[in-house]
Amino acid sequence: MVQLTDAVRSGRFQRLLLVGMGCSAICGDVLKSFLASEQVPLDVQVVNDYHLEYYLTDALLADPGTLVVITSYSGSSEEPLIAYRHARSLTSNIVVWTAGGPLGRMAVQDGLSYVQWNLGDHDREYPLFHVAEFFSSSLNILRALGVVSEPYADRLPDVSRFLLANRESNHAKELAVRLRDSRILFLGEPAITGSIVRIARMYLNEIAMMPSSVNLLHEFTHSEIASFAELQDRHHILLLTHPEAHPFERSRVERTVELLRECPSREAVKCTVIEMKGATFLERAFWAMFFLNDVFGDLAAHYDRRSFQLISRSSGNPWYNQDTIAAEVALRPTG
Structure with a gap:
């Protein structure tokens, strides 16, 4: 080393x-x-x-x-x-x-x-x-x-205090109710979809056990948005942005929301813009992470679904399997 x-x-x-x-x-x-x-x-x-x-x-x-x-x-x-x-x-x-x-x-x-x-x-x-x-x-x-x-890690205590002061549990519960029985699509800029959204999506998949998809906002507006014109099934788009985003992106967010509201499928397709709080990447990233964790935790409690150990079984890694963990716990000395 x-x-x-x-x-x-x-x-x-x-x-x-x-x-x-x-x-x-x-x-x-x-x-x-x-x-x-x-x-x-x-x-x-x-x-x-x-x-x-x-x-x-x-x-x-x-x-x-x-x-x-x-x-x-x-x-x-x-x-x-x-x-x-x-x-x-x-x-x-x-x-x-x-x-x-x-x-x-x-x-x-x-x-x-x-x-x-x-x-x-x-x-x-x-x-x-x-x-x-x-x-x-x-x-x-x-x-x-x-x-x-x-020493970037030295910034994290301040981030922790920021999160405690800006937690929005009630807002999270309200959003969780609106997301019920919908197929969820995450949209955002590369720094968001490539990191923050991937974590949020994993929570949604593994804890609430709901399928979802992710796209870059600009790629969505150049192609995928066409498929949302006359949808019958319930979909909910979560569009993540922040006040310091590029002006072009801010305008694209507004235009996308307006267009979706004008589509024939507007009753089936809903869109929620999530304005991430914070002045730095770390504050915004962790605020979004914990806010969406609250949202999807409420969804998980609502659905209360079983996992059937699909992750450990499909990946071929028994280390994450409940049966493996329980067997190891049983072998631990007591007292």
């Missing part, structure tokens, strides 16, 4: 590749959007897949200027394991972030840099509850490595 830290601080790495699945990848998305908002001179790519060659050529993976971070909370998801093997065949500039599992064991065996996630009172089945903690730890790790020089 010392040699790698020296290499990072020397400015050798111009490219950061973050590889993970699910919550691990989403934390990378938030990190990428935050670093971009801070104008950090680093090319950050997030890959939630194992086909690394479609995102970065083997030549760039092997380039001395590329630092690969492979993250998996469980250390057992197959996609990061495949990605690790591929990256390891090309470079040793790899950092592994995991709680353990096969991924952690491979990193130790290969003598690579290994950062162990160690969350307090963690929720094994739903690691998305720990996104804020993952993000905070990621900022500290990047600073310890020398990827960033600013």
Whole structure:
């Protein structure tokens, strides 16, 4: 780790590749959007897949200027394991972030840099509850490595106080009622749809167990909006924006809302504009994250659906399965 830290601080790495699945990848998305908002001179790519060659050529993976971070909370998801093997065949500039599992064991065996996630009172089945903690730890790790020089994590206590002062539980409950029995579409600018919305969508999918879709606002207005003209099924568009958005985007938001209200399907298709609060990326991101978590938590309580363990079964990762967790708990010593 010392040699790698020296290499990072020397400015050798111009490219950061973050590889993970699910919550691990989403934390990378938030990190990428935050670093971009801070104008950090680093090319950050997030890959939630194992086909690394479609995102970065083997030549760039092997380039001395590329630092690969492979993250998996469980250390057992197959996609990061495949990605690790591929990256390891090309470079040793790899950092592994995991709680353990096969991924952690491979990193130790290969003598690579290994950062162990160690969350307090963690929720094994739903690691998305720990996104804020993952993000905070990621900022500290990047600073310890020398990827960033600013102590960005020191800002988080102020963000926490901002969130406590600006929570809108009643507004969230009202929106949850309006969203019932609707197919939900998220719209926003890239920094929003690529990070904040991905977290919110995961909450909606996993906690409320409602399907949904995501699109960039401008892509929606150039194509998908045509399909909303005469819909019969109930849809609800959640359009996220903020006061500091580009004037063109602000005007596009207003135009989109007006057009949807004029369509023949206006009784079936509703649109809610969510004005994110906060003066900085961190304040806006976490305000939206916690507000939408409240919304979808109320929806989850309304539907009270069973998961049937579809995530752990479809991904082939028993680490998240309720039966696996219960069996491990039963083996723990008591007293």
